[in-house]
Amino acid sequence: MAKSKSAYSTPSKLGKIDTHIIVVWVDNEASVLSRVVGLFSGRGYNIESLAVAEVDQKNNLSRITIVTTGTPQVIEQIVLQLKKLVPVHKVGNFKREDKKVIFKEMALLKVVANNNKIKKALNACKKYNPVILDQTNTSAVIQITALRREIDKVIKNLKPFGLVSASRTGAVAMTRGAEIFN
Amino acid sequence: MPKLYSGAEIVFKSLEDQKVEHIFGYPGGAVLPIYDELKNHPTIKHILVRHEQGAGHAAEGYARSTGKPGVVLVTSGPGATNVVTALTDAYMDSVPLVCISGQVPTHLIGTDAFQECDTTGITRPCTKHNWLVKDINDLPRIMHEAFEVATTGRPGPVLVDIPKDIQFAKAKYFKPKKEKKLNGKVLNRFNQKEIDQLVDLMKKASKPVFYTGGGVINSGPKASELLRELVALTGFPITSTLQGLGAYPGDDNQFLGMLGMHGTYEANNAMHDCDLLINIGARFDDRITGKIDEFSPKSKKVHIDIDPSSINKIVKVDLAIVGDVSDVIKSTTKTLKKKNLNLGKSNKQKISKWWQQIQKWRTKQSLNFINSDNIIKPQHAVQRLYELTKNQDTYITTEVGQHQMWAAQHYKFNKPNRWMTSGGLGTMGYGLPAAIGVQVAHPKKLVVDIAGEASILMTMQEISTAVQYNLPVKIFILNNQYMGMVRQWQELLHEKNYSESYSEALPDFVKLAEAYGCVGIRAEHPDELDEKIEEMINIDRPVIFDCHVDQAENCYPMIPSGKPHNQMLLGPKDQEVNKISGKGKSLV
Numbered sequence: 129m130a131k132s133k134s135a136y137s138t139p140s141k142l143g144k145i146d147t148h149i150i151v152v153w154v155d156n157e158a159s160v161l162s163r164v165v166g167l168f169s170g171r172g173y174n175i176e177s178l179a180v181a182e183v184d185q186k187n188n189l190s191r192i193t194i195v196t197t198g199t200p201q202v203i204e205q206i207v208l209q210l211k212k213l214v215p216v217h218k219v220g221n222f223k224r225e226d227k228k229v230i231f232k233e234m235a236l237l238k239v240v241a242n243n244n245k246i247k248k249a250l251n252a253c254k255k256y257n258p259v260i261l262d263q264t265n266t267s268a269v270i271q272i273t274a275l276r277r278e279i280d281k282v283i284k285n286l287k288p289f290g291l292v293s294a295s296r297t298g299a300v301a302m303t304r305g306a307e308i309f310n
Numbered sequence: 311m312p313k314l315y316s317g318a319e320i321v322f323k324s325l326e327d328q329k330v331e332h333i334f335g336y337p338g339g340a341v342l343p344i345y346d347e348l349k350n351h352p353t354i355k356h357i358l359v360r361h362e363q364g365a366g367h368a369a370e371g372y373a374r375s376t377g378k379p380g381v382v383l384v385t386s387g388p389g390a391t392n393v394v395t396a397l398t399d400a401y402m403d404s405v406p407l408v409c410i411s412g413q414v415p416t417h418l419i420g421t422d423a424f425q426e427c428d429t430t431g432i433t434r435p436c437t438k439h440n441w442l443v444k445d446i447n448d449l450p451r452i453m454h455e456a457f458e459v460a461t462t463g464r465p466g467p468v469l470v471d472i473p474k475d476i477q478f479a480k481a482k483y484f485k486p487k488k489e490k491k492l493n494g495k496v497l498n499r500f501n502q503k504e505i506d507q508l509v510d511l512m513k514k515a516s517k518p519v520f521y522t523g524g525g526v527i528n529s530g531p532k533a534s535e536l537l538r539e540l541v542a543l544t545g546f547p548i549t550s551t552l553q554g555l556g557a558y559p560g561d562d563n564q565f566l567g568m569l570g571m572h573g574t575y576e577a578n579n580a581m582h583d584c585d586l587l588i589n590i591g592a593r594f595d596d597r598i599t600g601k602i603d604e605f606s607p608k609s610k611k612v613h614i615d616i617d618p619s620s621i622n623k624i625v626k627v628d629l630a631i632v633g634d635v636s637d638v639i640k641s642t643t644k645t646l647k648k649k650n651l652n653l654g655k656s657n658k659q660k661i662s663k664w665w666q667q668i669q670k671w672r673t674k675q676s677l678n679f680i681n682s683d684n685i686i687k688p689q690h691a692v693q694r695l696y697e698l699t700k701n702q703d704t705y706i707t708t709e710v711g712q713h714q715m716w717a718a719q720h721y722k723f724n725k726p727n728r729w730m731t732s733g734g735l736g737t738m739g740y741g742l743p744a745a746i747g748v749q750v751a752h753p754k755k756l757v758v759d760i761a762g763e764a765s766i767l768m769t770m771q772e773i774s775t776a777v778q779y780n781l782p783v784k785i786f787i788l789n790n791q792y793m794g795m796v797r798q799w800q801e802l803l804h805e806k807n808y809s810e811s812y813s814e815a816l817p818d819f820v821k822l823a824e825a826y827g828c829v830g831i832r833a834e835h836p837d838e839l840d841e842k843i844e845e846m847i848n849i850d851r852p853v854i855f856d857c858h859v860d861q862a863e864n865c866y867p868m869i870p871s872g873k874p875h876n877q878m879l880l881g882p883k884d885q886e887v888n889k890i891s892g893k894g895k896s897l898v
Binding site for chain 2: 158162201204205208211213214
């Protein structure tokens, strides 16, 4: 590495990087998403996927689910920095490997092909709760729900069967059992 | 039927209810309804600046010297963008500001209207929070919330963007609710168990050190008193960051001086060798820590801070206590007294060796410089200024660069809120407008901006503000015709390639002062320095003091960044012995 003439210290060793799912409950008001996303970009945190929608109309609350990666120190910072934002009510933080939490993503897959191939396509995503939302003689729109890497795989597998377009959501999360996250 | 007020009236009614006495601003098309309303509110005085950045820094100076939030009023578009530097500065240094900006009428937002900009978008990363008021009925709530957010927890700037039609629209007004809690963000309470742990660590330590910061100042004058009590009670040495100066008396024997990149030899070595480091209201800034991997390697670390996100951000600590500094110190002192742990006495033996070591470091006299009979040394100028002003309650602001560090090293502060400097953002041009804000808040006190000739030219126009309001600020320029800190680094690290760091065609500051309608004084020789400084102090008008100093002087001691605390560069007397190695060069 070239010797730096910077006025700032040289970076020290990086710790182990984990994937975490951060869940943020926010007031559903103008620009709240940009406050959250801006915090990530401004401080150099990573966003792998993002899902956001209002979950409580009466109290005007939205739930933002962010998949991010970072060292334990960075993840701790993300949570603490998020908690400082005025419209943020609470923040949840789960490791992707956490067995107590369910993560799901949804994908809409458009296959343009003959009936035979569509059937094969449907078969290929059998494991992921496929639902046919629209079907013609030459096309089908299939909805599946699965993990990110599973959807990656399905998309790859569906290419030979005429997959022309895929639309995906970010991950959403929910704890297992009767427990509610606080 | 309750009375309806216009948006502009609501702005002023809420300012009155928040006990605001001064606002700093600059009018323009999108805030004219608010300016029109100003005449009806005689308890609020408006200070007209010459540039919106000046308004922001003036409000910062006002806030830091009083502990009250500073209020800024600017127009849309360029008015708002000009204040961004000051907002960022306040954000970095945790200064409470409430900035009110005009905006184009709501129906024109998003149309690229004249003087339109996305003010809330631009200021989002440099404020604690901001609001675009789209409904007049929200205005009273937002105004009160703005003051609450700015002043509670870790203080900081906020911005309220008010479109022109909202300023005209009418609504009911209500007073601020008392003691409203902001969904738990303010109340991060520590518990007695943590205090007990701290006391336990203090009891065991044989090489302890307090490292205090701006959080002590922000916690109010009471915190400084409590800190002094705690330090006296424990007998521990104490060092301070740039922003914390004044919380503890600078001339006290337990005070090791400032730490960090240009801190004293004894302070930095104490940080490196200590076995207990108690951080009170500081944030392990990179100018403080040097190389993180080798930062204070042998110590247990305690961090007391009101902002939970400051904990473990840079340095992993063994004990974190989240809370207001004065509350934490109070509990600690109480616990110490209750357990009758007069550490100063019972531990005297234990830490006496530590003090001996510190005395050894002190003999290095790292702030020393080689004085001259022919040319004014900048350090000497600051020392003389200190000696000649220490008998009165003096407020010091600075710009950014070498002069700022010399001021921090050689001016000894005894009270909090007397030292206003841009530490986090390092904003050249901060000092003059900040001095104006300080003088507005303390009209009878001596306010001096220790400046550099390059910095001062960045906001020079504000001297006109000082003249307009008879604010007798003293601008003490250490003029070396260079951007001194840039020149110093170029000398030490870039083979003396002084690329663009020399200012040719500087103005004649004495004539410039006269042109602005204030007083100009020039000092060129050490013999005349004292007399001229006395003259400056005795003039009850704004003064620009052009002090010609040694052009080649460097600011020492210095930790090249990327180096730990115990590898400092000392001044010229020492350098014959320790020539900077090629490696040291590359690491600053």
